[in-house]
Amino acid sequence: MPTPKRASRQAPMRAPIVIAAAALALAAAAGCGGGSSTPAAAPGTGKFTPPKIEALKSLGQGEGQVNLVAWAGYAEDGSNDPKVDWVHPFEKATGCKVNTKTAGTSDEMVNLMKTGEYDAVSASGDASLRLIASGTVAPVNTGLVPNYKDVFEGLKLKPWNSVGGVAYGVPHGRGANLLMWRSDKVTPAPDSWGVVFDPASPYKGHVTAYDSPIYIADAALYLMSAKPELGIKDPYALDDKQLQAAVDLLKQQKSIVGEYWSDYTKAVQSFKGGDTVVGTTWQVIANLTKAEKAPVEVTLPKEGATGWSDTWMVAAKAKNPNCAYKWLDWIISPSVNAQVAEWFGEAPSNAKACAETSDKSFCDTYHATDESYFSKVHYWTTPIAQCLDGRTGVKCTDYSQWTRAWTEIKG
Amino acid sequence: MSGSLRRRAAAFLHRHARVRLSLLLSAPLAWLGLAYLGALAALFVTAFWSTDTFTGDLVKTFTLANFQDLATGEVYRTIALRSLGVAVAVTLIDLVIAFPMAFAMAKLASPRAQRWLVILVLTPLWASYLVKAYAWRVMLSSDGVLGWGYGLTATILTLSYLWLPYMILPIYAGLERLPNSLLDAAGDLGARGWRTFRTVVWPLSFPAVVAGSIFTFSLSLGDYIAVKIVGGKSQLIGNVVYDNIGAANNLPFAAAVATVPVVIMLVYLAAVRRTGALENL
Numbered sequence: 001m002p003t004p005k006r007a008s009r010q011a012p013m014r015a016p017i018v019i020a021a022a023a024l025a026l027a028a029a030a031g032c033g034g035g036s037s038t039p040a041a042a043p044g045t046g047k048f049t050p051p052k053i054e055a056l057k058s059l060g061q062g063e064g065q066v067n068l069v070a071w072a073g074y075a076e077d078g079s080n081d082p083k084v085d086w087v088h089p090f091e092k093a094t095g096c097k098v099n100t101k102t103a104g105t106s107d108e109m110v111n112l113m114k115t116g117e118y119d120a121v122s123a124s125g126d127a128s129l130r131l132i133a134s135g136t137v138a139p140v141n142t143g144l145v146p147n148y149k150d151v152f153e154g155l156k157l158k159p160w161n162s163v164g165g166v167a168y169g170v171p172h173g174r175g176a177n178l179l180m181w182r183s184d185k186v187t188p189a190p191d192s193w194g195v196v197f198d199p200a201s202p203y204k205g206h207v208t209a210y211d212s213p214i215y216i217a218d219a220a221l222y223l224m225s226a227k228p229e230l231g232i233k234d235p236y237a238l239d240d241k242q243l244q245a246a247v248d249l250l251k252q253q254k255s256i257v258g259e260y261w262s263d264y265t266k267a268v269q270s271f272k273g274g275d276t277v278v279g280t281t282w283q284v285i286a287n288l289t290k291a292e293k294a295p296v297e298v299t300l301p302k303e304g305a306t307g308w309s310d311t312w313m314v315a316a317k318a319k320n321p322n323c324a325y326k327w328l329d330w331i332i333s334p335s336v337n338a339q340v341a342e343w344f345g346e347a348p349s350n351a352k353a354c355a356e357t358s359d360k361s362f363c364d365t366y367h368a369t370d371e372s373y374f375s376k377v378h379y380w381t382t383p384i385a386q387c388l389d390g391r392t393g394v395k396c397t398d399y400s401q402w403t404r405a406w407t408e409i410k411g
Numbered sequence: 412m413s414g415s416l417r418r419r420a421a422a423f424l425h426r427h428a429r430v431r432l433s434l435l436l437s438a439p440l441a442w443l444g445l446a447y448l449g450a451l452a453a454l455f456v457t458a459f460w461s462t463d464t465f466t467g468d469l470v471k472t473f474t475l476a477n478f479q480d481l482a483t484g485e486v487y488r489t490i491a492l493r494s495l496g497v498a499v500a501v502t503l504i505d506l507v508i509a510f511p512m513a514f515a516m517a518k519l520a521s522p523r524a525q526r527w528l529v530i531l532v533l534t535p536l537w538a539s540y541l542v543k544a545y546a547w548r549v550m551l552s553s554d555g556v557l558g559w560g561y562g563l564t565a566t567i568l569t570l571s572y573l574w575l576p577y578m579i580l581p582i583y584a585g586l587e588r589l590p591n592s593l594l595d596a597a598g599d600l601g602a603r604g605w606r607t608f609r610t611v612v613w614p615l616s617f618p619a620v621v622a623g624s625i626f627t628f629s630l631s632l633g634d635y636i637a638v639k640i641v642g643g644k645s646q647l648i649g650n651v652v653y654d655n656i657g658a659a660n661n662l663p664f665a666a667a668v669a670t671v672p673v674v675i676m677l678v679y680l681a682a683v684r685r686t687g688a689l690e691n692l
Contacts, residue, residue, distance in 0.1 A: 407654060
């Protein structure tokens with residue numbers, strides 16, 4: 001029996017480690033006596049000024065590869081479904097081999113990009129500004145991206161993909177965070193987010209919510225219509241009082257929540273098994289759940305919804321900028337943009353993509369050209385200390401405060 | 412020439428046992444010092460920094476704000492106590508299951524059966540952590556085999572399952588070294604089962620139990636994945652660390668939070684040390 005003996009023989013080694021660790025802890029605590037506590041520099045008041053970084057002037061030869069950080073489903077190479085593949089055609093056409101790192105959350109994307117090992121990223125609005133401000137991404141010379149001219153005007157030079165009229169990326173697509181429910185267990189069909197915030201909900205213990213600080217915006221959005229006296233104009237611009245109201249609502253919601261989800265496979269399984277019967281979701285989750293034969297429906301509730309508008313950005317220190325630009329042009333080309341939009345379940349960004357979808361009514365289903373639909377969608381944006389809704393007299397709560405609040409909500 | 416040099420070196424080392432020992436130990440100790448303690452030191456230093464909340468860049472000026480927030484936030488105390496409770500519960504459950512199991516393996520099974528039992532105990536360790544945790548998720552789901560639903564109890568159950576081998580193996584090793592003659596002697600002197608256990612088996616196997624409990628306790632204290640998978644809406648101290656790194660990119664605060672389990676472990680080990688169990692391992 002060699003194994004257990006070895007296990008027990010290792011054990012005495014642990015005592016000296018612990019003593020050394022304790023000594024070190026003391027040393028560290030003692031050694032850090034000096035220094036002053038200057039607060040972190042806040043981003044400039046008014047419009048923030050990003051670090052000066054030059055956009056690429058002209059395109060050269062491809063470098064032979066490109067390293068991407070992308071949402072699941074944004075760079076498909078046929079490994080999930082042999083028919084869904086726009087990576088290999090790209091490699092064939094440009095000679096740039098694609099290495100994709102799939103990220104699960106916006107925060108993970110920011111962290112991955114900060115490593116400097118990636119050339120391009122599909123950033124949502126709650127990541128893009130942070131990437132711009134920290135100088136992690138460079139402005140994009142849209143003249144070098146021929147397909148940019150066909151992108152919907154409603155998506156160009158928006159606050160989440162540009163600063164001061166300078167584009168920092170090309171729009172990829174957009175969508176809304178929807179309300180999903182099990183049609184066999186939830187009647188009548190809900191049309192309001194009230195169903196996930198009602199403390200006397202008949203679905204107590206079977207409600208789900210998105211496990212991220214950014215979900216606070218969903219509560220704020222609901223409060224915009226439920227409690228207009230709070231004066232919330234933008235769910236990402238909350239002062240202390242408004243944040244507190246959202247936090248209180250979410251704490252109250254916790255009593256009816258069964259579980260919080262952060263990865264989409266967990267959400268699919270939970271709806272399929274019936275542990276969750278109502279809650280926030282993405283279109284792609286609804287599609288996958290339906291594919292698993294679970295009776296679910298989705299809607300954009302009457303209060304509107306939070307959502308995303310993603311942007312492909314190029315790293316400031318990209319080692320393969322030419323291949324990155326080629327990828328940007330590829331992913332928003334009409335046919336590829338149509339494929340990725342249909343696979344992921346979101347509205348394409350290229351106006352010509354609507355003619356290329358396999359389902360001819362796709363662009364109508366996803367309201368691709370319907371600006372009034374998207375006017376009800378509040379795209380994910382990083383909350384910062386200067387209020388995004390233009391208020392100047394108050395200080396708004398920033399993302400780190402939201403993170404602390406989220407910890408507190410989950411208790 | 413080189414042959415004689417080598418012989419002289421060998422003779423020197425043969426005569427100076429301490430030099431020999433330090434040369435042998437220097438490589439593993441350097442690894443321990445740099446990789447293990449170095450990382451811990453970096454952690455503690457980071458805990459006194461802060462981040463620029465917008466760009467997420469580290470601001471390397473000394474501040475106690477992280478520890479202040481940690482000490483004043485009631486929610487962190489609740490989470491720390493909850494994590495502690497989970498770690499204790501998992502350790503106790505594992506002990507209750509592992510001790511009889513290890514005893515049967517070491518004292519009752521035939522040598523051949525022993526070998527098989529050890530293999531059986533080790534088998535779950537060959538499967539991925541995630542597969543096992545998701546298997547529990549499926550079993551606990553309301554249309555699953557057990558159907559008990561998710562939550563803190565589900566987390567304790569899953570963690571107990573995951574760490575059980577780490578409790579069984581040290582206890583088994585400890586009991587195996589316990590001579591059978593002691594049990595016979597206790598019987599000859601008139602002690603019944605319970606008394607033998609209380610006065611002979613338990614005191615002699617206590618160091619092994621401590622070794623096992625260190626594993627289950629520290630592994631449970633740092634876990635954040637199982638609770639994400641089967642924990643429903645609850646969170647443990649590991650989740651707070653994870654959220655502050657992954658979500659908020661606030662490494663300094665995460666480092667400050669991460670000192671809590673380190674402190675708890677140090678207290679636990681100090682308490683164990685007082686019992687003298689560490690000397691007898």
